[in-house]
Amino acid sequence: LFYRGNADLNTLHIINIVGTRHATPYGQDICTRFLADLSVLCPNILIVSGLAYGIDIHAHRAALQNHFKTIGVLAHGLDRIYPAEHRKTAVSMLEQGGLLTEFTSVTNPYRQNFVKRNLIVAGMSDATVVIESAAKGGALITAELAESYHRDCFAFPGRCNDEYSIGCNNLIRKNQAVLITSAEDLVKGMGWESSPKTEKTVQRELFPDLSEEEERIVKRLGKMPEGLQINTLVIDTNIPVNRMSALLFELEMKGVIRALAGGVYRLIM
Incomplete structure (x- = not known):
């Protein structure tokens, strides 16, 4: 190009x-x-x-x-x-x-x-x-x-x-x-709504029933209020893509994250 x-x-x-x-x-x-x-x-x-x-x-x-x-x-x-x-x-x-x-x-x-x-x-x-x-x-x-x-x-x-x-x-x-x-x-x-600048990183005690892998995903999403695509999460957390898909589904069922257009996932605060 x-x-x-x-x-x-x-x-x-x-x-x-x-x-x-x-x-x-x-x-x-x-x-x-x-x-x-x-x-x-x-x-x-x-x-x-x-x-x-x-x-x-x-x-x-x-x-x-x-x-x-x-x-x-x-x-x-x-x-x-x-x-x-x-x-x-x-x-x-x-x-x-x-x-x-x-x-x-x-x-x-x-x-x-x-x-x-x-x-x-x-x-x-x-x-x-x-x-x-x-x-x-x-x-x-x-x-x-x-x-x-x-x-x-x-x-x-x-x-x-x-x-x-x-x-x-x-x-x-x-x-x-x-x-x-x-x-x-x-x-x-x-899912591009602006988030308050005072929003803090999610703390572990907010979601006590998460696995170690789920906590890694939540921690990463907590630093990006606008959300992240699954490919980015795979790279940032070092979790294989097939496993990542299953974990994101579980987190969505638990009401921890929300799936948005464009394959983006965002934390529910």
Whole structure:
């Protein structure tokens, strides 16, 4: 991959925002309000999109306006910007995010490159958010890729007879995306609610009936109020993944932890 910018691509929370290139005032308003509200609830999220017309560019600009870092994943080399009228936004993103591509310089934005670009958009994100889509389109491809990667997908609904809401409504109807109507819905769905800064590490006496392995898991989760994914817990506690799955199930049954979207587990305080 080729990258220019200053954003940490390994940041804790990453979402992509995708949608139709023919964004309506409804979709633009949703995008604007969504990112404005998200900046209050979870300001450290990295926002990813494809720098294309419509929802993509609106998401990048709203992200910049609300002080998010934002990454544009390109369907061409870093030596050019397509479409050219988005160059000013792209330059701003280099100072507040970055540009990422798998294509070498002098590569033109061929049609097939956009599908390849979507692989990166979906793959680098914890969640995909679809804001407006016709019955067919690149945003739906990104949503399908997110599902294949076992990543979370969310969609804003629209009126049943609106051309550019059909795709979102279908994702929701087929249970391929979770219906959301606000930034709060996303944050709760991902388990990214802010925890009080005064929260203390969980003490052993709070859960006296735990095994030594369970205590190791609880102790680790107690230091991460936002929760951890199972793979991280396996590495941090040195407990094999098969054993970890069984232990997490037992802890959930005991009411000690809670399973969240994205394969994240969080301590119940």
